[in-house]
Amino acid sequence: MAKLVILGSSNALSSKDSENTHMILVGEERIVMIDCVNNPVHRLQQIGVDFMDVTDLVLTHFHPDHVSGVPLLLMDMWLRGRKKLFTIYGLHYTLDRMEQLMRMYSWETWPNFFPVAFHRVPAVEKTSLFECEEFRISSSPVRHLIPTIGLRFDFKSSQSAVAYSCDTEPCAEVVRLAEGADVLIHEATGDATGHSSASQAGKVAAQAEVDKLYLIHYPTGEYTNGNLVAEASQYFQGKVELATDFLSLDLS
Numbered sequence: 001m002a003k004l005v006i007l008g009s010s011n012a013l014s015s016k017d018s019e020n021t022h023m024i025l026v027g028e029e030r031i032v033m034i035d036c037v038n039n040p041v042h043r044l045q046q047i048g049v050d051f052m053d054v055t056d057l058v059l060t061h062f063h064p065d066h067v068s069g070v071p072l073l074l075m076d077m078w079l080r081g082r083k084k085l086f087t088i089y090g091l092h093y094t095l096d097r098m099e100q101l102m103r104m105y106s107w108e109t110w111p112n113f114f115p116v117a118f119h120r121v122p123a124v125e126k127t128s129l130f131e132c133e134e135f136r137i138s139s140s141p142v143r144h145l146i147p148t149i150g151l152r153f154d155f156k157s158s159q160s161a162v163a164y165s166c167d168t169e170p171c172a173e174v175v176r177l178a179e180g181a182d183v184l185i186h187e188a189t190g191d192a193t194g195h196s197s198a199s200q201a202g203k204v205a206a207q208a209e210v211d212k213l214y215l216i217h218y219p220t221g222e223y224t225n226g227n228l229v230a231e232a233s234q235y236f237q238g239k240v241e242l243a244t245d246f247l248s249l250d251l252s
């Protein structure tokens with residue numbers, strides 16, 4: 001049974017109880033992390049996933065609040081003696097920089113490093129990234145400060161789908177990505193360039209006609225402000241909730 005677990009729900013200014021936004025899709029056959037921040041191992045321990053069992057990693061964009069944990073994850077996998085392939089998906093812009101970052105760490109000199117495949121994804125709407133028995137993941141470019149992808153997870157047995165906006169201004173690409181999906185997870189950083197407010201997330205959810213909206217990547221801790229659920233609900237009739245750390249969506 002596949003489930004999507006929110007590992008972090010905060011915007012870039014994270015807090016004690018809310019890590020930067022990242023999540024993981026846990027299936028029988030594949031365990032796919034979506035972004036990787038700070039020390040990724042701790043959050044995985046807390047949900048009972050051994051980081052050695054993660055098979056794939058999708059990077060949405062090359063901002064520190066989404067990719068800062070990748071070098072440490074790779075190093076810890078290497079120290080634990082990983083042998084099996086690890087595949088990282090992302091746009092050319094993202095993966096070129098990730099490879100540069102790893103070269104800064106001289107990772108080619110780390111002895112007996114396990115195979116890592118960089119799977120470059122075109123900035124084209126509804127590109128299929130990955131498919132296994134249980135689910136399919138596809139991506140669309142969205143509108144952030146740097147090249148960024150939003151994602152869609154289609155679960156085969158239940159025929160349910162979840163779309164994730166990632167960091168973006170309100171845009172038609174997310175509406176199309178979420179069309180026919182049950183759930184939209186949309187960012188709600190606030191009214192800023194390259195981001196969306198909760199009201200704007202509500203409008204996008206209404207346009208996409210999803211059943212349920214989860215707000216994510218919102219201000220947390222000392223930066224918490226306003227009633228984001230109420231703001232989004234002004235524009236969207238379906239259910240609205242805050243995605244919080246460790247929220248688990250069972251979808252198969």
Ligand SMILES: [Zn+2]
Pocket residue numbers: 011012063065066167217
């Ligand atoms: Zn972000």
